[in-house]
Amino acid sequence: MFLPNDVIEYLAPQRTVRVLWIDRARALVYTFELGQPYAQPCAETLQAVAGEVLARRARLLLHDPYAAPPPAPLLPQKHRDLQARAWAIVHSLQAEVPALYDARERAALVARCAETHGVSRPSVLRYLRRFWERGQTPDALLPDYGNSGARGKTRGANEGIKRGRPRKAGQPPGLNIDAATRVTFRTAATRYRVTHPAFSRRGAYRQMLDEFYRDRDPGAVPSFGQFSYWLDKDGSGAAELQR
Known part of the structure; x- marks a missing residue:
């Protein structure tokens, strides 16, 4: 089953798309090709997309290589102000989904939005493409920010060196959590939320292991503590959600 924001890689011809939206009848899906500066949303039948995956001509990626990283x-404040301005524009257009995905409808909506917010139409389109490209979250609209060792920066993982508390004797050394693994954690939490009436971290963790880490060696599987820690650190574990 596909969900909005899933990333699908086609093998021939090679291309990668993001699922932007799926209709309630689960018949129509809009996708957006990633890594293409002038890409436009494309309508496809969900059956056709699923058929490509089942035929192994495409695959659902476990990690989203285009997702916006967690903010520094x-x-x-300048960057936060730019993000807020871009988000106000994109958020107003998101209220027009799915009309926004149709080329003719989008042209009219973008023109009206540009006039309302006092920006150019190319700027509005640039915000939209950035939003679609980088995961459809407000963080996608942050300016790229090079963090050079500032206080609070997450340490990088070194191959062969396990960060964090040592494991007890007899336990496998454990998994270093890198940016790709953190994306998996956030994806797993989102997938659990949209498929269950109540959120459970334990449940989301078990589902993640089944979907993303099946048949892995014990030392290549993140612990529940790591999963829970990074959900909080990356802002995916809201306090009101059931643990």
């Missing part, structure tokens, strides 16, 4: 702990 100490963002300049």
Whole structure:
């Protein structure tokens, strides 16, 4: 079953798309090709997309290579202001989904939005493409920010060196959590939320192991503690959600 924001890689011809939206009848899906500066949303039948995956001409990626990284702990206010401005524009257009995905409808909506917010139409389109490209979250609209060792920066993982608390004797050394694994954690939490009436971290963790880490060696599987820690650190574990 596909969900909005899933990333699908086609093998021939090679291309990668993001699922933007699926209709309630689960018949129509809009996708957006990633890594293409002038890409446009494309309507397809969900059956056709599923058929490509089942025929192994395409595959659902476990990690989203285009997702916006978590924001740096100490963002300049200028960057937050730019994000807020872009988000106000994109959020107003998201209220027009699915009409926004149709080329003719989008042209009129973008023109009206540009006039309302006092920006150019190319700027509105640039915000939209950035939003679709980088995961359809407000973080996607943050300016790229090079963090050079600022306080609070997450340490990088070194091959062969396990970060964090040592494991007990007899336990496998454990998994270093890199950016790709953190994306998996956030994806797993989102997938659990949209398929269950109540959120459970334990349930989301078990589902993640089944979907993403089946048949892995014990030392290549993240612990529940790591999963829970990074959900909180990356802002995916809201306090009101059941643990």
